[in-house]
Amino acid sequence: MPRRLPVPSWLAATVGILVVIAVWWIIAVLVDPGEGRHAIVPTPPAVIAQVVSDGFSFYTNAFVVTLREAGFGYLAGNVVALVLCALVLVLPPLEGVLNQIAVISYCLPLVAIGPILKLILGGATSTGDTSATATFVAGLSVFFTTVVGSLLGLKASDRAALDVITVYGGSRLTQLRKVRIVSAIPHVLTALQIAVPAAFLGAILGEYFGAIDLSVGTLLLTSQSSGQSERLWGLFLMCAFVAIIGYGLVGLVARAVAPWARGTAGAGA
Structure with missing residues (x-):
């Protein structure tokens, strides 16, 4: 049986992107937008022309606000999740309560609680300011993923190593510091990597309720209401690009922090 040569990851990614663009272009040509309307599915050149026409600063000013909200929410949500997971390892009876809280946070209908938040x-109090509602939703969006991944990692420790610490008089806190945290690092890094696009998406969703003037969420709303499909598609592509870049950057940091975990946390980078 002939041996198959491995396909470089960059080549596979390039081919995939080209296929997506080709399919997008074909659909754009086949779809009839109707008389006097923006194209429902604009062609790639039309989207690029709209982005160039709007100007770089038109988008960067909005993305800076949303990225700040996503960053604050990402940090707060993950810190709370990690602290609670560590507390569960010291006080095991709290695990059921934490799991229930995580599930509830994941199942909360944002459309219903958004106006309450x-x-x-x-929302934002001035142009360029961040929205507390968007920041909260961003933090809420990462909580479930980080709790599940961290608990899985903290419980995946070597039983023999834990028994050795117990025999020598070590406490649960010692087990946590000496064994469980090291074993959990690959799982935690994977959870933190997945949380990046979740935080960004959560911030945008929160802006639908809490933003006032300038953000990615408000640009999406105004573009939709005015029928500017080219700008809407451009924003969609930019959001996808930013989420992918953030995901990849956390993957690179994970490789640098824990190179032995490259097979798990760094696999997606």
């Missing part, structure tokens, strides 16, 4: 937290 806006009422409680408010």
Whole structure:
């Protein structure tokens, strides 16, 4: 049986992108937008022309606000999740409660609680300011993933190593510091990597309720309401690009922090 040569990852990614662009272009040509309307599915050149026409600063000013909201939410949500997971290892009876809280946070209908969050937290107070509602939703979006991944990692420790610490009089806190954290690092890094696009998406969703003036969410809303499909598609592509870049950057950091975990946490980078 002939041996298959491995396909470089960059080549596979390039071919995939070209195929997606080709399919997109074909669909754009086949879809009839109707008389006097923007194309429902604009062609790639039309989207690029709209982005160039709008100008670089038109988009960067909005993305800076949304990225700040996503960053604050990502940091807060993950810190809370990791601290609670560590507490569960010291006090095991709390695991059931934490799992229930994580599931509830994942199942909360944002469409229903969004207006309540806006009422409680408010939105941006000035141009370029961040929205507390968007930041909260970003943090809420990463909580479930980080809790599940971290608990799985913290419980995946070598039983023999834990028994050795117990025999020598070590406490659960010692087990956590000496064994469980090291064993959990690959799982935690994977959870943190997955949380990046989740935080960005959560911030955009929160802006539908909590933003006032300038953000990616408001640009999406205004583009939709005015029928500017080219700008809408351009924003969609930019959001996807930013999420992929963030995912990849955390993967690179994971490789640098824990090179032995390259097969798990770094696999997606």
